[in-house]
Amino acid sequence: MRPVRIVLAYHDPASVEELVRPVQNEFLHFAIVNSTDEMRRAIAGIHAALGVVDLELAGFSQVGELCHEFPATAFVCIHRLADDTMWSQSLAAGAVDCCYASDLLRILQAAERYIAFKEAQAPSPA
Secondary structure (H helix, E strand, O other), X not given: OOOEEEEEEOOOHHHHHHHHHHHHHHEEEEEEEOOHHHHHHHHHHHOOOEEEEXXXXXXXXXXXXXXXXXXXXXXXXXXXXXXXXXXXXXXXXXXXXXXXXXXXXXXXXXXXXXXXXXXXXXXXXX
């Protein structure tokens, strides 16, 4: 898996640092934020390919706004009790997946699939 630029909007910054530490080498650059406003600034600042949004911090309407505002960024929703309903609502809002907050490998895999898909759709240089 290639390194990605990632922004994590998480309700508990201390917990997310523990979550990220084992796979930190997978990230080219990452930022941990506490709100969707901070997320907007961070995505724009580092040109993040992946935004991870904790559904305990932001609602589906906010996820939809982020997806609309940053179409080149893959958004993955997370929740400690993620279920099929949250997954459906996340995809309807424009996210590429919804995972358990502790499943960082699945989050990274979702991002990798999205990035590969976008690259495959991009027109080849003439």
